[in-house]
Amino acid sequence: MDAEVNAGGHEPAGRTDEIEIRLLLEAVFQKYHYDFRGYAMASIKRRLNQAKAAFGCATISALQNRVLHEPELMAQLLPFLTVQVSELFRDPQYFRMLREKVIPHLMTYPSLKVWVAGCSSGEELYSLAILFREEGLEQRTLFYATDINPEALKKAEAGIYSLDRMKLFTENHRLSGGKSSLSDYYRTAYGAAVFDKSLRKNCVFSDHSLATDAVFAETHLCSCRNVLIYFDRALQDRAIGLFKSSLIRKGFLGLGAKETLRFSHHSEAFSDFAREERIYQKRDLS
Amino acid sequence: MKKAVTQDHPAEAIVIGASAGGVEALSAILPRLPADYPLPVMVVIHLPPDRRSLMADLFDAKCAMNVREADDKEPIERGTIYFAPSDYHLLVETDRRLSLSSEEPVLFSRPAIDILFETAADAYGPALVGVILSGANEDGAAGLKAVRAAGGQAIIQSPDQARAPDMPRAAGGAVPDAHVLSLDAIADHLLALHRAGVS
DSSP, X not given: OOSOTTTTSSOOTTOHHHHHHHHHHHHHHHHHOOOOTTBOHHHHHHHHHHHHHHTTOSSHHHHHHHHXXXXXXXXXXXXXXXXXXXXXXXXXXXXXXXXXXXXXXXXXXXXXXXXXXXXXXXXXXXXXXXXXXXXXXXXXXXXXXXXXXXXXXXXXXXXXXXXXXXXXXXXXXXXXXXXXXXXXXXXXXXXXXXXXXXXXXXXXXXXXXXTTOOOOXXXXXXEEOSSGGXXXXXXXXXXXXXXXXXXXXXXXXXXXXXXXXXXXXXXXXXXXXXXXXXXXXXXXXX | OGGGTOOSSOOOEEEEEEOTTHHHHHHTTGGGSOXXXXXOEEEXXXXXXXXXXXXXHHHHHHOSSEEEEOOTTOBOXXXXXXXXXXXXXXXXXXXXXXXXXXXXOBTTBSSOHHHHHHHHHHHHGGGEEEEEOSOSSOTTHHHHHHHHHTTOEXXXXXXXXXXXXXXXXXXXXXXXXXXXXXXXXXXHHHHHHHHTTOO
16 A cells, blocks of 8 residues: 555645654554555544544654554554444435345345445444345345454444444434334343344454455445545555455445545446445446 | 734635534625635534535525535535535545545534644645634634644634624634634635635
């Protein structure tokens, strides 16, 4: 991944803060193999400045020094570098479109593989697992839920969310065309909603980086929502290239509500399937 | 007081933040900008997070300029008004593209005015004009301060004339040398940037 995509843009040369950030991200990559070098600068700069303050460092360079020499700090830095905010059935119209328009296509395959890329703490995975159960596809589907953050993957595997989020999740589920009550899928314990483990029995949770790893399976649907927004365009292209390679012909790619293939090198390989909902279909010829 | 507005550096972009009473305030400014207005305008207006933003459609019907909701990594084009989508922060990259983010709300707001203003100040430096309009919280004050600190222009709607005066008042507290103007005067000022022959 080339982190220098800004070269040739309007960026003033030699900005100290951005030099420090690039050096820190390079250090993190070389020492810990987490590759954030292709992340969009504006957001990561903000979050690294928050980390700098949280760890009491005067500069990003000082933070880099600590991260290099105190390996335990890396685990604490990771939540600043990755954004973990999601909900079940976020943007219900996306899931409604999957349910009404994509599922009928998927029905025609005897077995299915679904990749939830950048699954974070699992909200998107459980949304899809519930939707596939409601549409009768659960038994023939294998889910891959991947993320770079091991703590997030643990949360995803646990499937425990705070009860105060259930009102929103329930309403989202209903708006997505849910055929049952969301409460059918979780029980409450210790003030939390614990999702039924049968929902993840066909799910493989795995550490996978869209920045450094390769394709690992042929899939029918890739859902990757609000992950690409944190990437610069070069890294976005790499990730979309992985989805393109992974998807079967006429496979589906679902992105976040404001993410688009419009500016991607791979835009020709996909057609708009549901423009508003940002669902794309891999072209037959590619 | 004049120095925050008149300066040598030609403006290359405008950021506007608004909250309660903001639709009315924006309606007094944006429709007055002509179709060939050469600067991009990026707008954050606070909306309830649970509904889609209709702002771009609403203002597209009222404005001569192109109006749209920002897409991620969209190159910023002259003469276009970009609204932050509901439930996303809007950021400006130093290569003059727009980025979106689902990071935590700031001051209970997503999109947050502070994030747009701070990242735009970083990208445009003295070539940025920041405008804070009517609103009932303090979002935007830190952002306008960042705009000013980078050498940009700071403009605030007169709190006496704002439907919700808290936000312009907080911005005024953070940026004492900002220019405090009526909505008409703000529109005149933005038009004057145009007539001054902005490259």
